[in-house]
Amino acid sequence: MAKYVCSICGFVYDETEGIPEAGMAAGTKWDELPDDWVCPLCGAEKADFMKQGAPSTDHAEKPKTVHDASLDMQQLSPLEVSALCSNLARACEQQYKAEEADLFKELAGYFKSVSAPAKDPNFSQLLDLVEKDLEQDFPNAKAAASEVKDRGALRALTWSEKVTRILKSLLHRYQKEGDALLENTGVYVCTICGFIYIGDELPEVCPVCKVATWKFEKVEGR
């Protein structure tokens, strides 16, 4: 009998105990769990779990750091500028500077409004980008940040990588289940790290960044 740990939120699946309340009797083996089973706490896929005590294969092949030419301000797209402005608006709010926060929000709104809409958007484009992030850009950025011991960058990368893996899991599920995935259930976004929660009973804290879930925002349909 073994235990499997969710690499995103730390939830432990114990084969000895199973999850009887969810129909998995004590003694249900990991391999017997359906392939589309997800972490009951954060929604991570089975592939995001690791057997407890097993050596981690995560860092077996560390990709080399790729240094892209740094982007200067002129090269930022309107949407990137918008994110920069809304980030600064948050920073102003944290400093209790309401007037400055409103001004940055206004700029963020302006730059979002002038951003050209995506051409023929679809969900598989999202999945492609998510996979590229996880395979290449997160490892690169993490290697660069580790090299210079930039704890702030590592923190942001850890959170957003986990959230990106959750997005990947959600996109996979959505491919299979379609809109049934979202029927009669709430959808929430953590306003601190971007974690998406599907369900009605919120955990106490965010599985990724551990903020209290009153910081979650409920997403209404459009």
Next chain:
Amino acid sequence: MSVTKKYAVRNIRLCTKDCLCLYVCPTGAADTENSIIDVEKCIGCGDCADACPSGAISLVPFEYPPQQPKTESVVSTLNTLLRSKAKQENIAAGLPGKLAKAIEKSNRIMAEDIIREAGYMLPQSHNTRQFLQSLLEQNPEGFPRETVEKLLTVLYDQKEDKQMKENKILDNLMEAFAGESQANRKYLAYAKQAEKEGKLNAAKLFRAAADAETLHAFKLLEVAGKIGSTADNLKDGITGETYEYKEMYPAFVKEAEAAGNKAAVMAYTFAMKAEEVHAKLYQEALENIDQTEEVFYYLCPVCGNIEKFVPDKCSICGIPGKKFIKY
């Protein structure tokens, strides 16, 4: 230990209205109808934060430290991710449904966090300032220029701060001027005393030092920008003398009379009457400022009265007119 100047802020979400802050605040800054602590009144003592049972009050600095530096490799790899997250936000924005909306938001939040760690943590930082200035330079059509200008003003223009510092400098200059001026008169008085005692070397030193203090006083007044045109200076003289004879000395005389200090009453009275004469003479001089015909003034060496002719005797203190000094 931190010596940064701070002020208290209240997180209204955490506030449980126990109101201990109101009881302990020495200046009443915490007691406002909108629950926002009054920055003007707050002295940054931190008593409210210590007293708050809900941890709803914290102290934030007026000036933030410089941002932690970022290495280029970290910034460039983060920017690559930022670009990807912005793309995903854009794609999700064009898709229907709750999930797409959640993905749009999620990517925005990640993009914000990533760019924050790529060197844009503080709105007060040099990076942010440069970013705002670059927006002004590019000036794309229809973009809210005034918003950026306003931000640059409120975040970086420390006009008020500068004004306060300049006011302080002026106060210091005038305080130094007052000190040097007093020292000059004091040393002259000491020199006279020394001469009376026959201590001529000490008298000499006092006179030299008195002259030195005069030099200092002149320089200070000049730096403070308090020396104007002669017309302005005459007006200033009128204001000063008028205040002294109408307000200051009358009050002093009353106090000295009440205390029965006859010497003080006499000194005040002489000065008060002389100042009135000075004010009148300044007024006359101002009216005839372009007059070229030479005028002579005669000073009473006892009470400070000034006349434009030699009187039989001083109209204020009564000494014989022949003792007057001609100017």
